[in-house]
Amino acid sequence: MSFMQALRRRWQQADTLVCVGLDPEPAKFPAAFAADADAVFAFNRDIVDATAQYACAFKPQIAHFAALRAEDALTRLIAHIHANHPDVPVILDSKRGDIGSTAQHYVGEAFERYRADAVTVNPYLGRDSVQPFLDRADRGVVILCRTSNPGAGDLQDLDVGGRPLYQLVAEKVARDWNEHGNCALVVGATWPEQLREVRAIVGDVPFLVPGVGAQGGDAGAVVSNAKSADGTGLMISSSRAILYASNGTDYAEAAANAARELRDEINRHR
Ligand SMILES: O=c1ccn([C@@H]2O[C@H](COP(=O)(O)O)[C@@H](O)[C@H]2O)c(=O)[nH]1
Numbered sequence: 444m445s446f447m448q449a450l451r452r453r454w455q456q457a458d459t460l461v462c463v464g465l466d467p468e469p470a471k472f473p474a475a476f477a478a479d480a481d482a483v484f485a486f487n488r489d490i491v492d493a494t495a496q497y498a499c500a501f502k503p504q505i506a507h508f509a510a511l512r513a514e515d516a517l518t519r520l521i522a523h524i525h526a527n528h529p530d531v532p533v534i535l536d537s538k539r540g541d542i543g544s545t546a547q548h549y550v551g552e553a554f555e556r557y558r559a560d561a562v563t564v565n566p567y568l569g570r571d572s573v574q575p576f577l578d579r580a581d582r583g584v585v586i587l588c589r590t591s592n593p594g595a596g597d598l599q600d601l602d603v604g605g606r607p608l609y610q611l612v613a614e615k616v617a618r619d620w621n622e623h624g625n626c627a628l629v630v631g632a633t634w635p636e637q638l639r640e641v642r643a644i645v646g647d648v649p650f651l652v653p654g655v656g657a658q659g660g661d662a663g664a665v666v667s668n669a670k671s672a673d674g675t676g677l678m679i680s681s682s683r684a685i686l687y688a689s690n691g692t693d694y695a696e697a698a699a700n701a702a703r704e705l706r707d708e709i710n711r712h713r
Pocket residue numbers: 464466504536589590591592629630631653654655656657658680681682683684
């Protein structure tokens with residue numbers, strides 16, 4: 444089953460648009476993990492098992508693992524998700540982008556080494572840099588469009604022939620790059636108006652929407668402005684607000700509660 448098929452099936456069967464972000468920061472782990480040499484894997488595994496029922500996708504962010512020299516933990520975590528929660532697809536958030544010959548190796552990194560179902564990609568080197576990802580029709584290619592950070596507009600809003608650059612990215616992805624139907628777009632929850640504009644341009648292309656929770660985006664506004672025609676179309680991603688809902692012994696239960704509350708808030712606006 445392709446990433447897009449798995450995502451659509453998950454949206455329908457689990458009735459959730461929540462993407463659980465996996466961004467390990469050992470300083471925020473509960474005290475019990477201090478003596479655990481495998482803490483990065485163990486903490487994330489517990490979070491995954493506690494929140495899977497509320498998740499339409501998991502999104503590990505690669506830098507959080509690589510900076511800790513925990514690539515092996517990331518490999519085992521994704522294998523754990525596939526083995527124990529096979530209906531929940533995994534998006535590797537690595538924001539890759541390079542000339543085609545190197546991009547081919549980033550494809551291998553995401554899909555062969557880590558066995559992710561989808562990967563985030565930076566489009567600013569142009570189509571040939573994204574083509575090796577696009578060619579993998581079974582995998583998702585989640586392309587940066589209008590990111591959630593405060594400086595997103597510095598470049599993404601630059602005027603190109605009377606329109607902001609991010610709108611041209613959206614149009615190009617939806618009309619040219621999505622031949623296999625395997626593209627999605629990153630649009631931040633912190634930009635409700637831009638979410639509405641991009642949805643109007645791209646039809647039902649799925650959005651990965653980071654920026655609720657710790658970054659302060661309004662989940663209700665995201666849904667109202669950017670849901671697709673059938674009330675889905677969104678992977679609304681939260682990392683810190685779920686992962687670190689508690690640093691006590693109830694960390695897994697608190698994470699599950701945070702994910703469930705986000706799911707319920709989202710569903711109230713669908
Ligand atoms: O525009 C973007 C693209 C990616 N991210 C990533 O999402 C999470 C957000 O974490 P929170 O704790 O929910 O704020 C993180 O991995 C970012 O690298 C983003 O925030 N914005």
